[in-house]
Amino acid sequence: MLKYIERIKNMNLFTAYNTNIDAIKYLTKEDLEELIKNYNPNDIIKKIEEYPREIKEKIDFIARLIYSIETGKPAEVPLTNESLNNWFNKIKYNEERMGGQAGIVANLMATLKLNKVIIYTPALSKKQADMFVDYENLLYPNVEDNKLILKNVKESYWDSPTKINRIFEFKKGLEFYLGDRKIVAKENGRFIVASRPESIRIEFKEEIRKFLPQIGELVDCAFLSGYHSIKERYSDGKTAKYYFKKAKEDLNLLIKNKKIKRHLEFASISKLNIRKMVIDYILSSVESVGMDETEIANVLHVLGYEKLSDNIIKKSKIEDIIEGAKIILDNFDNLEVVQVHTIYFILFVCREDNPLSLEQLKECLEFATILAATKAKLGNINKIEDLYEGLKVPYNKHKDLFFKKYCENNYKIVSVPSRYVENPKSTVGLGDTISSGAFVYYCSFQ
Structure with missing residues (x-):
């Protein structure tokens, strides 16, 4: 060495x-259940199939996050609706560090x-x-x-100004249900909500x-x-x-x-x-x-x-x-x-x-x-x-x-x-x- x-x-x-500050959240099964509980699972599945390329509303975030977990592919998607910042800021993040x-x-x-x-x-x-x-x-x-x-x-x-990205980390094997559909993380990975x-x-x-x-x-x-x-x-x-x-x-x-x-x-x-x-x-x-x-x-x-x-x-x-x-x-x-x-x-x-x-x-x-x-x-x-x-x-x-x-x-x-x-x-x-x-x-x- x-x-x-x-x-x-x-x-x-x-x-x-x-450069930015990464606000990092280590996801649990309970976190995912809390995110999806107020939505019809079929609406989320439909949005996943649409594959939103930017986050304009909460369901765009939820859909792309679940897609990233299910496929095991890390992703970074820009937040284009700045009014959602207040909602993201209410999430309890585990740590902040250099991003x-x-x-x-x-x-x-x-x-x-x-x-x-x-x-x-x-x-x-x-x-x-x-x-x-x-x-x-x-x-x-x-x-x-x-x-x-x-x-x-x-x-x-x-x-x-200070740019803050929200990072949602998930571990291989993390599982939860989206309606009757069982979602299991294929790999360790992360999903980034990118601030612009x-x-x-x-x-x-x-x-x-x-x-x-x-x-x-x-x-x-x-x-x-x-x-x-x-x-x-x-x-x-x-x-x-x-x-x-x-x-x-x-x-x-x-x-x-x-x-x-x-x-x-x-x-x-x-x-x-x-x-x-x-x-x-x-x-x-x-x-x-x-x-x-x-x-x-x-x-x-x-x-x-x-x-x-x-x-x-x-x-x-x-x-x-x-x-x-x-x-x-x-x-x-x-x-x-x-x-x-x-x-x-x-x-x-x-x-x-x-x-x-x-x-x-x-x-x-x-x-x-x-x-x-x-x-x-x-x-x-x-x-x-x-x-x-x-x-x-x-x-x-x-x-x-x-x-x-x-x-x-x-x-x-x-x-x-x-x-x-x-x-x-x-x-x-x-x-x-x-x-x-x-x-x-x-x-x-x-």
Whole structure:
């Protein structure tokens, strides 16, 4: 384990944009019964079949939550009716902690003692700032006297809104009845009711934006996320296209003075138009992308591979996922690596001329599985010594199917089995943990 930490200790990482506070509820049978008792079961079943892609009323939430539990597939669905906030706020949550991919990754990498972690988020209230770990290597960009100054995150807050996501965690085996229909959770998972405040925009403040080339000079790699929360249109008339064009320009500003590696962490995106813009503007501009099997299926669907997309959604076969990753790599010359994380394995697909050896690629993924197992087992990683807990977690029962390293028709492909925690304390942020761990380790070889 110390070998892994030694390799990344001199790395410098920049991460943006999305941070929020996760209000977490660990669901019980009684919680589900309380949610559905005031509804006709047939109405909920009908709504499940409609598959609402946003939460406009309570039954949309209940239907998508039950669908997620029954299929075992984690999901994130935006709350578009802000008047429901009061109802969600009345739920008794078990805990609050850092949420949002950029926030989770910043805390993780600062805790792993990277040399420098620079975090940028467009909203940093005091409550949000207090969710960051208090380490000297975790910094926020400020501008003073027209100069870029990096300060401790906890000292950088201002009067801004706080974004709160509600996370509903469920464990494998959780069961309840919806009328005569028995619902049983197939896997451990979570359902996220995603907040999309109008006032929080995925962009850099202009005073910071002009220093992006300088920030790029200070780091070795950038982990970028949050584009899924861009709205199609805002009350001031600005559109998603406006923000995606700026985001693409910002990606280029980061590498203006130094050619750093940039990673896009994909996310569940309900609106096809936004999903397509993430692909057209952002995926087309980065060197690395991370996603789960549902997200790779969604990208393939946009690219016109409907049959393969459907197969991945229904069966999650490694052969189909490898084929899908190869297609994405072939469609985007800018990409060096496609990383896919599932419950049972993590996958790297690269071109044959990738500078890393198969053994080095495997090492990146093995590091990522240890991080994920530690977070799943403990709920969070608070110190480097916690990683020994992850090392104790065995590989999953299908391990013999996934430990592969091979070249195939101009590709380097490596898959590593996950270390499977039977009863995880939490599943929120596992994908972000895997992707960031694998990406930072990958960049350490460059």
